[in-house]
Amino acid sequence: MVLQRLLERVEKTGELDRAGDPLQRGVRATLPRRLKDLLHGVGLGHPLHPVAVQLPVGAWMSTAVLDALPGTERAATILVGVGTAAALPAAAAGVTDWSEQSREQRRVGLVHAGANMIALGFYAGSFAARLSGNHRLGRTLAYTGLAAAGLGAYVGGHLSFRQAAAVNQAEPYLRQIDDGWHDVYGWDELTENRPEVARIGEVPVLITRVGDKVTVMMERCAHQTGPLGDGEITEIGGAACVVCPWHGSTFRLADGAVVRGPSANDQPLLRSRVVDGRVQAALP
The missing domain is CATH 2.102.10.10 (Rieske [2Fe-2S] iron-sulphur domain)
Structure with missing residues (x-):
């Protein structure tokens, strides 16, 4: 309930528009229409973003399991790399949807994106640490990244199920x-x-x-x-x-x-x- 109340306050926080409005205009002006339609999921039957996030989330969750087992360093390193790379197109789909949402949804969307970018940063650091042979640090960074991704998922749930973002409103x-x-x-x-x-x-x-x-x-x-x-x-x-x-x-x-x-x-x-x-x- 504490997180819910915080997100309700975020919905009313106009200061976030100082960052959100220029970003929204930039996304709308930069992406060509065909690419935007692809990233929205036109022709798929529903938005692309929830489909695209399955790969990075699945890879990172699998990494968490492997990191708790001995002798799985190589497999865990591969999964961290796959998840980190796959997060980029998933983020592109998400920001494209975000740019066409209502003002209150965009404010919460900034928090959702921020948490996921923090998670992505931790996983990128984890991948680099593992490549250098420091698997202990890699595991620590990965678990921290998973916690940030979990927070991002909670905020995403608020967007979808509380604010009805990207659902069929008709x-x-x-x-x-x-x-x-x-x-x-x-x-x-x-x-x-x-x-x-x-x-x-x-x-x-x-x-x-x-x-x-x-x-x-x-x-x-x-x-x-x-x-x-x-x-x-x-x-x-x-x-x-x-x-x-x-x-x-x-x-x-x-x-x-x-x-x-x-x-x-x-x-x-x-x-x-x-x-x-x-x-x-x-x-x-």
């Missing part, structure tokens, strides 16, 4: 829709390639007409609940897509698939049909 809206078909819009009232917004109960949904096809999806963007109803319809790769006006996440209308980040999650799509001139929608 998915919970599905839980508010009852089973069965719902009348949402008149077919003749739809203008081709112009998004319209309707509601199923209290849930806003986006209705779009492209040719003789209609699409109904969650209207709040999966990334940060931006209003897709205020977005534009564009064509990418021959497919009609909607672009979120807040951060530019782009979703294919035909199936809700994300084609451009920062969202790495697809936009939830509803089943749709036209009956007696009325568009109807139901849970997938």
